[in-house]
Amino acid sequence: MNILKIFGRKPKSSNIAQQRLKLVITQDRVDIGNRDIKQMHRELAEVLARYFNFTISAAQMSLRQEGNSYVLIADFPYDNAR
């Protein structure tokens, strides 16, 4: 038996609901879907790739509410190794 199942705490479903709601409500309000965000992500990655190296798989983009405004957060970690 998995010991984590005994000792590890499952996240409360109310917390999961709250997190999921934050995301969908933000997307509904800004009127932008996951598909648009993915597409924007791809296009941005294309442009950025012309200028510097980064690991595409590690790149992330998300929409968040901060107070009364919405922020689009793009995270493209710079990859020195290449």
Add this chain to the structure above:
Amino acid sequence: MGKVIVVTSGKGGVGKTTSTANLGTALALIGKTVVVIDADVGLRNLDVVMGLENRIVYTSMDVIDNRCELTRALVKDRRVEGLTLLAASQKNNKDDIQPEQMKAICEELRSNNDFVLVDSPAGIESGFRNAAAGADEALVVTTPDVSAIRDADRITGLLQHEGVEPINLVLNRLSPEMVRKGNMVSKDDVVALLNLNLIGVVPEDRGVISSTNRGIPLVHDNSSQAAQAYMRIAKRLTGQRIPIPEIREKGFFSNILEWFSGNR
């Protein structure tokens, strides 16, 4: 001049009709004159929830088509002074009424009543538009579940776009036990997500179903927490400032009491 308040939600089955019936009755019980309008054309229910289904002769459709005067179409609730119902037609559908026609009805009713409560159908289409057309204010009803909350936010956006102000939130069917165990989003979570003014929290209560079975709105008997919650919301609608108390979990003792009082 009375206030016109639309009771709406986006999602169906969250308690719009229950809230309209109980708040209408509660407002009348504290001495206000009230008309409750069923705007759910084709799927009316406010009449049965209020126990007035056998007394309906005319509907808002008859008024719009000039078959009957507005005052004659109103059904008086004989259990409390000052409460009347304007029923919806079952034979028509939501597109048979135009927003301006609903607005005209609301305007006429507000001139000699303190409150006009409009029970909106589910959805964001013409039925909702008609229900909201004559409203100055809104009560957005939601339950603490993901789909209802999301739809409440959507409907709030539409109401804001129409210039309906203020928009107050009614949180229905909250179970304090489930919140404590982490299986239900809390009152504070819902308020933070929707960013609306909370006007009341109505607990999950089996009494709602038995009162609907009988056609007697819960607030006629002020013993349950749900009835008291509706009474407080009614008072807040009249401008009284009453804090929102935390809902008590039902203990063993109150369950026994309820069993003996036959309040099931």
